[in-house]
Amino acid sequence: MLPFRPARALAVALLAVLLGALLPATAAQAASRTVQGGRLDWGIKSSFQSYVTGPVANGSWSLTGGAATVGGSQFRFHSATGSYDPDTGAFVSAFSGGVRFVGHQKSGGGYQLDLTISRPTVRIAGGGGTLYADMVSKDRASGRVTSSAQVPLATLGLSGIDMRGGSTPIVLRTIPATLTSQGAKAFAGYYTAGTALDPVSLSVDTVAPARQQAASPSPTKSASAKKPENSEKSEKSEKKAGRFEDAAVDWGVRRTFREYVTGAIGKGEWTLADGAQDGGALFRFPRGEGTYDPKKQTLDARFAGSVRFTAADGLDLKLSAVAVRVRAGKGTLSADVLSDGDRRKSVPLVTFTAKDFTPKDGLAVLTEAPAVLTADGAKAFGSLYRAGTAMDPVSLAVAVDTGAELPALPDLGSSPEPSDPPAKKTGTATAASTADTGSGSRTGLYLGIGGAGVLAAAAGALYLARRRSGTRDNEQNRTP
Secondary structure, X not given: OOOOOHHHHHHHHHHHHHHHHHHHHHHHHOOOXXXXXXXXXXXXXXXXXXXXXXXXXXXXXXXXXXXXXXXXXXXXXXXXXXEEOOOOOOEEEEEEOEEEEEEEEOOOOOEEEEEEEEEEEEEEEOOEEEEEEEEEEEOOOOOOEEEEEEEEEEEEOOOOOOOXXXXXXXXXXXXXXXXXXXXXXXXXXXXXXXXXXXXXXXXXXEEOOOOOOOOOOOXXXXXXXXXXXXXXXXXXXXXXXXXXXXXXXXXXXXXXXHHHHHOOOOOOEEEEEOOOEEOOOOEEEOOOEEEEEOOOOEEEEEOOOEEEEEOOOOOEEEEXXXXXXXXXXXXXXXXXXXXXXXXXXXXXXXXXXXXXXXXXXXXXXXEEEEEXXXXXXXXXXXXXXXXXXXXXXXXXXXXXXXXXXXXXXXXXXXOOOOOOOOOOOOOOEEEEEEEOXXXXXXXXEEEEOOOOOOOOOHHHHXXXXXXXXXXXXXXXOOOO
């Protein structure tokens, strides 16, 4: 018989107490959670990006649906929605945004290479994972365009990863991705099944099921009493004057300009103030005030917020007091410009098309209207771009009714970084405690395999060279 050891007995007793205290919490945590907010970062395939923009294909890529770029070589898809079961580890999350690649332009117009990948969705169950996406591709030989929804594009390498037991956030870092046979076909045959794609990283917030709450009492007659007659007359007069309830304009300035500012060459940043919001690939200037005529589709609006760009080469550009004017199907976005100490007011920066701007369900919306730089805008950017250069598209929303809600900004979720670093061992799950304001502590799941280097932004180097030499280049995706 083994000798009695008080220390071992005490440890066993303490362990039993701890397990008893933890089990209820674990059981409560096991309820299925809703994925709400987050981002997926994926370069798809870096060599394909280089091929598309290189001297052979001589093409470009563009972003849609609020997608952004990070690190110069990865695309960020936003606004995660889905579900997560901590008990089984089953996970599904769909993301918004897309990227379109074009190349090998034909003499008669159009492109031989034309591929769009959007709405990536990650599904994980039973230890395996797949990335799905909407695909629009053109066959290289026949030119036939194929559009497919949620193609199983890539198999995710999840060997050694246990998805069970997390709550929020759920973080997957640099997960290997391999092209499937269906994905190879949707990729217009540029790669064969089994080809290694860029690794996938994602971070999503999850929300526990809401507790059932007692239904709120219906409003009393006194609370829902009719408005005074003079109030109704006032509202009618305001509508006649063309005033609206709320408005916002979304504009990213220019994608490659943002990439330079925050890239390895610019080593800078942008800062937002006075209510401006960052949507990843665009900036929102909110709290619009002014007048709108739904019959004539005319708008004069002023917006809150400012954005300031600074970089290591001395760049210091601030845009504020953003205003939009729409007349006869054409819009102009202007702003106060502060650059190198020189301030100019109400500078017309870009013009955009606004052919259909009629309200529907109390909301007049213009989505990603193509925008070009004006002559005054070119001066505001220090002649880095010629007048007529394509800038980021303009999105506009005007609420004409009190019940109408403006479109939401892309939801990028909370920061994916844990307060404590995850374990260095790759291919395993690490639970880390993070602060959760208002609801105590929470346990997130941080998973990672290997690592992926970030390419330097070549567009940033070109930007710096041309800023110093004073030369200009209007080629899309080859200047900032």
